[in-house]
Amino acid sequence: MATTLAQKIWAEHVVHAASGEPDLLYIDLHLIHEVTSPQAFDGLRQTGRTVRRPDLTIATEDHNVPTLNIDKPIADPVSKLQVDTLRANCAEFGLRIHSLGDKDQGVVHVVGPQLGLTQPGMTIVCGDSHTSTHGAFGALAFGIGTSEVEHVLATQTLPLQRPKTMAINVEGSLKPGVTSKDIILAIIAKIGTGGGQGYVIEYRGSAIRALSMESRMTICNMSIEAGARAGLIAPDQTTFDYIKAKPHAPADFESALAYWKTLYTDSDARFDREVDLNADDLEPFVTWGTNPAQGASLNSNVPNPADIKDDEARGAAERALVYMGLEAGTPLKKIAIDTVFLGSCTNGRIEDLRAAAQVIKGKKIASTLRMLVVPGSARVRLEAEAEGLDKVFLDAGAEWRNAGCSMCLGMNPDQLSVGERAASTSNRNFEGRQGKGGRTHLVSPLVAAATALRGTLSSPADL
């Protein structure tokens, strides 16, 4: 039978299936961090269970860790307890952990791919919704809750209902200055925050094939913002080349490669839903509201809620404009920004830092704002420093930090204050996401860099 890529990977991981029950799916890789795991380890202790496959499990510290003074004890005692708890749990259950100060510490979704642990055809889970990032390699990767973290620790499996499949076809070629971040923001605006609910998305088409691995990760990362638990891209030569030199690339690369080449959607397979997007027309895209679907071309204006026909969407837009302190009709490029955040599992990889540095090189950021540059991992930071990118940012007046989730979710000290407005390369513009009362505009690294120079939302074309 003709099947989609997601269906193929699913079928290859079914441990047990019975009518009237969810499929029991085998999990190839389990990523762990400090925030969503402590209660899961407690559960294991209470029931006398153990970790079934420590060799398929890896932990790092990312969500709440500071990005300054990482050689000193964590100042916030509650954060420190959570990190210490992760370290103690990993020691007790014999799990690999990359702690602050280790060169492989960093945002969990940056760490997996850079170690070569993320490979095509795998099932990958983590107690974090942006696990969809790993789908860029043609893996079925999705976020889970803490009860499921405990389930995977104990059994290396999960009982799951089979999802529907959606194809998003992006044909054409991107104009200069337009990136994969703009593609995914445009997709979310098109299908809505619930559009992907119940689906695994497969991103297809010439514009997707032309992207680097890191750009593909940006797209899959934000699948969850369209409501889809997982999003993936069929592996190709770009994928294989990326993995080859990584530490955990298969020793028997040829056997792995032969298998990876079977991972595609059959030409006569049918998706439950298909959506088309033309890459030729795309412009830099930014959000104006408080959910990731409330976005528009940077060259347009803040929308007028009165023009929105749907009652629910109109009410949400009205509320969003009040929270964001914006007036309908204002050109988006006139919006003044207080903080630029470059980082996160969406756009904190080396390619993102290079793109932003190229825009900023030799210039100064606007005196009216601050810019935080937070590499996605310690390795990314080291690589950037070897290329002199740290100097580019520092010379421009930006702050160069250590790796972590940082201001993406404002769990560590890197937060917006009430009313502060950010242009952020992260993934969520929810109310208070980056700090209580903070206002977030989601942007690409290129828009972040141009905005830092001009002080208002801008693209490199405006410089």
Added chain:
Amino acid sequence: MDKFIKHTGSAVPLRRSNVDTDQIIPAVYLKRVTRSGFEDGLFAAWRTDPTFVLNDPVYKNATVLVAGVDFGTGSSREHAVWALQNYGFKTVISSRFADIFRGNSLKAGLLTVILGQSDVEAIWKVIEAEPATHISVDLESRSVSYNDVVLDFAIDDYTRWRLMEGLDDIGLTIKKGEFIDTFEKTRAAYKPATLPIRS
């Protein structure tokens, strides 16, 4: 996990769509290493507003949350479910839930009930007019009832059975251990392992 068969209680109307899990519980409240005590963080930003519906004394003892469409979007934090439970909610009604939130709720024993948007709006009107109205959510008959209204809802047989029996999901899977053993023997050798460490 406690069994869930039927729950009856008063309800609070949350007339907002796209209530993401950062609203249900902001990240700064996620630092506890226990499963309890998260009620302080529930809707923390909104609760500072005296006009927020949860601050209205007429809804003080509500145990049923009736929310707008796309409830629980965003972060996978199960703390959102715990915060609702710690606060006293037993069930949440909406016309659509985000996948991860719904999965988490049904693992943790917070029953999420999907009704049509017009039915949700009808309930909002009733509980706004008469906050003491009791809403019954009956998992056995898969129905929501109040006054003389009865509304059916769908939930798969397996999840319903597990919730009604209060069964531990992990215990059920461990009974299938032989299938896991067999599967692992067929796993390809080229699949990566985190140990031993290579760098």
